[in-house]
Amino acid sequence: MRLHHVQLTLVPGGEAEARRFYAGVLGLPEIPKPPELAGRGGVWFCLGEVQLHFGVEAASSPSRRHIAVQVDDAAVTHAAFHAAGYATEEAVPLDGMRRFYCRDPFGNRTEILEVRTRTALKGPS
Numbered sequence: 001m002r003l004h005h006v007q008l009t010l011v012p013g014g015e016a017e018a019r020r021f022y023a024g025v026l027g028l029p030e031i032p033k034p035p036e037l038a039g040r041g042g043v044w045f046c047l048g049e050v051q052l053h054f055g056v057e058a059a060s061s062p063s064r065r066h067i068a069v070q071v072d073d074a075a076v077t078h079a080a081f082h083a084a085g086y087a088t089e090e091a092v093p094l095d096g097m098r099r100f101y102c103r104d105p106f107g108n109r110t111e112i113l114e115v116r117t118r119t120a121l122k123g124p125s
Contacts, residue, residue, distance in 0.1 A: 005044075005051035006067055008108045009060045014063035015043045017105040018054050025084050026069065026077070028052065066101065066109035074098040081112075 004058065011013075022028045026046040041056040043091050071077045081088050081102050091099040096117035104108050 003050050005016045005053050007055055008053045008067070008104075008106075009057040010042065010104075012056050012058065013042065014056075014106060015054075018043050021086070021104045022052065022085070025080050025086070060107060062103065062107035062109065064109065065077040066111050068111040068113055070113055070115060072114065074100065074112055077112050093121065 019030065023030055028047055031044045031046050033042065033044050042054045043062065044054070045052040046107050052067070074097070078088055078100055086102050089101040091101055091111065093099075097113050097115055099111055099113035102112065104110060
């Protein structure tokens with residue numbers, strides 16, 4: 001079993017803002033929605049082997065729930081968010097990781113993390 005996709009929300013007409021954040025800053029490639037779903041709006045991206053789907057909702061409440069994206073250099077990604085005008089929030093330090101949070105234009109929280117040691121990759125035994 002493995003994860004196929006995660007769905008987050010964006011506001012009606014928010015596709016261009018989603019592209020600016022996820023494709024423009026994070027560099028995620030956009031993937032086409034199936035023709036049967038294209039009329040609903042939204043946008044899909046590829047994040048490694050997992051798809052990131054954005055469905056349209058009139059409103060959503062920001063919360064602590066989030067996705068986490070592993071990058072090669074958190075400092076470079078941090079600077080890219082600031083250069084694009086997005087605020088970031090430092091995260092509690094974890095051994096072997098550099099990480100921070102950023103909210104997309106719709107309030108979805110994204111954790112950005114850089115794994116600095118192999119032990120940081122290990123999950124529960």
